[in-house]
Amino acid sequence: MSMSGCAAVIPHSAPLGLMNVLQVTILILVAAGATAVVLVRDPVRQVIALSVYGVLLAVLFLAFQAPDVTLSELTVGAVVVPLLLLLTLAKVRRREE
Amino acid sequence: MNPAVRRWVFVAGAAGLAAFYLWGLTGLPGFGSYPGPYGDIINRVAVAQTNATGVVSAVNFAYRAFDTLGEEFILFAAAVGVSVVLRHLRGERQRPARDESMDRNVAPTSDAIRMVSLILVGPTLVMGWYLATHAQTSPSGGFQGGVMLATAFILIYLAGEFLVFERISPLAAIDAAEAVGAGGFAAIGVSAVAMGLPYLTNFLPLGSRPGAVSSSGTIALISFFVGIEVAAAFVVIVSELLEQTLLSRQESR
Numbered sequence: 001m002s003m004s005g006c007a008a009v010i011p012h013s014a015p016l017g018l019m020n021v022l023q024v025t026i027l028i029l030v031a032a033g034a035t036a037v038v039l040v041r042d043p044v045r046q047v048i049a050l051s052v053y054g055v056l057l058a059v060l061f062l063a064f065q066a067p068d069v070t071l072s073e074l075t076v077g078a079v080v081v082p083l084l085l086l087l088t089l090a091k092v093r094r095r096e097e
Numbered sequence: 098m099n100p101a102v103r104r105w106v107f108v109a110g111a112a113g114l115a116a117f118y119l120w121g122l123t124g125l126p127g128f129g130s131y132p133g134p135y136g137d138i139i140n141r142v143a144v145a146q147t148n149a150t151g152v153v154s155a156v157n158f159a160y161r162a163f164d165t166l167g168e169e170f171i172l173f174a175a176a177v178g179v180s181v182v183l184r185h186l187r188g189e190r191q192r193p194a195r196d197e198s199m200d201r202n203v204a205p206t207s208d209a210i211r212m213v214s215l216i217l218v219g220p221t222l223v224m225g226w227y228l229a230t231h232a233q234t235s236p237s238g239g240f241q242g243g244v245m246l247a248t249a250f251i252l253i254y255l256a257g258e259f260l261v262f263e264r265i266s267p268l269a270a271i272d273a274a275e276a277v278g279a280g281g282f283a284a285i286g287v288s289a290v291a292m293g294l295p296y297l298t299n300f301l302p303l304g305s306r307p308g309a310v311s312s313s314g315t316i317a318l319i320s321f322f323v324g325i326e327v328a329a330a331f332v333v334i335v336s337e338l339l340e341q342t343l344l345s346r347q348e349s350r
Binding site: 018019067068071072075076079080083084087088090091094 | 128153228236237238240241244245247248251331334335338339341342
């Protein structure tokens with residue numbers, strides 16, 4: 001079965017809606033944030049950008065009605081992962097010096 | 098392969114990828130459509146079956162509790178792995194952190210950071226504890242609550258010194274908490290088996306009223322144990338890495 005043929009036979013559980021303004025905005029912001037993380041070349045600044053990106057992702061999940069994932073992303077993505085990366089950077093730099 | 102050939106191979110590959118990608122995009126279901134039957138079924142029956150109004154938790158800790166047990170042990174294994182990799186080896190000796198470059202002083206923790214961190218410790222602890230123990234009534238759960246509890250420990254590190262952090266989170270106690278959390282989850286499952294029920298069956302009384310804190314049987318209990326396990330696992334990982342960074346080790350020759 002072709003992929004395009006599939007869509008027609010799938011029963012829709014809810015009437016299809018359009019994304020609201022908040023959802024479109026946050027999708028664009030997340031795309032911009034992800035690009036910024038890639039473009040920042042200094043590792044320490046990159047970690048801070050990653051942390052901000054984590055907050056953006058958390059808002060994205062909230063806008064798409066997944067508050068449980070928001071809570072996880074807020075703590076893991078915005079706090080714990082950047083902290084682990086910063087600690088690793090501190091360790092690696094000391095060895096380099 | 099010379100650069101020209103390589104470029105043509107790339108162009109052909111990229112064109113193929115783009116074609117398949119666009120073809121795939123045209124077949125995507127519309128925004129907001131949910132093709133599977135299970136979500137709708139769960140939405141209809143979950144509250145009546147479990148007395149938990151936090152349906153996400155009911156799914157995580159009852160309907161697919163076995164999957165969650167696996168995820169739990171992924172984190173457990175990660176914390177154990179960090180502990181094993183960063184353990185003290187024979188021939189390694191530890192020395193306290195000192196500034197590696199002698200021509201400058203270590204900047205002291207600023208009062209602003211210290212104050213904000215100290216102000217946030219209490220609310221973070223309460224929030225984490227609330228999230229971990231109210232999975233049955235809200236879209237929270239042990240994982241979110243546990244990570245937030247661990248964040249409170251990290252705030253104490255930010256506000257004070259590493260030594261204070263070490264004193265309030267002795268590794269032996271944290272290791273024990275992690276084991277109790279992971280073991281508690283598995284033990285709830287085994288208790289069901291001991292009663293002649295399938296593994297992880299919700300065998301506790303569900304409470305009379307959906308949405309009450311005391312409702313939902315083992316869902317609340319499992320969430321509580323997950324919270325302990327997750328908080329301990331994150332504190333273990335962070336404090337092992339802190340120790341690595343702050344106490345530099347040198348190999349003796």
